[in-house]
Amino acid sequence: MQKQDTGKKLTVSLIVLALTVLAAIITRLTGLETTSAKLIGSFAAVFLLTGVVWRFPFRFYCMAFGFEVLAAVLGSALNLYHYLGFYDKFVHYTSGIVLAEGGLILIHALAGRRHTPAEPLLCRLFSMFFAIAGAGIWEIYEFTADNLLGINMQGDNTNTMGDIISGTLGALTWFGIHTLMHKRQQEKQ
Structure with missing residues (x-):
């Protein structure tokens, strides 16, 4: 650093x-x-x-x-x-973007340890699916906490699926933006 x-x-x-x-x-x-x-x-x-x-x-x-x-x-x-009905979905959408960025850091670190060049498309795909998996894992956490602690973080199935879809849409947005950025870099070279 x-x-x-x-x-x-x-x-x-x-x-x-x-x-x-x-x-x-x-x-x-x-x-x-x-x-x-x-x-x-x-x-x-x-x-x-x-x-x-x-x-x-x-x-x-x-x-x-x-x-x-x-x-x-x-x-x-x-x-x-x-207070804001859409706010939970917005936060889950944002989590997809942040998790995808974290996935990109992870895949580059793994590729660097193996001293192999990282294929850009595969890195972006890994990052996107990393974020989607993160959305699912978060909902498993909420389900577990709800059942063990007797709370209601998760809501119902519609809420759960909406959260996963929101995180997935965030990951897809990240993928699209990074694909466009990569394309522009390629055009400059």
Whole structure:
């Protein structure tokens, strides 16, 4: 990691931490429906995410924290999941994009270890399917948590399938954008 990235990453983490503090203040001042557990979880997510994605490229670091703001700060702490009917689908759509980017980092790391060039189309396909699998795994997590803890994160089958479809659409969007970017690079050469 470059030294300049350290400062940038710390700045991103501190901005998201400040947004989380702001969300906590807003919930207390306005009486928005939320819970202490959601607020604590939002704070914990900032520290956990900083540790988990610190070694990743800055672009992915920003994407991961952007997703954290959407999911934890706005979605959970400010409870936009409750107040905006489409918000859950939007967050799942965004997760498809972020997971696909993570899949690209993973496939390039694996190819680099084997000292083999990575075929661009296969990398994009792997990344897309990695994100789609991530959407399915997340729904398995929600199902398991619902049954073990007696909560209702998942909702019904329509919600579950809508979430998976939203994540898949995000992955397809990522695939389309990266395919166009690759095509433009090829045309320049």
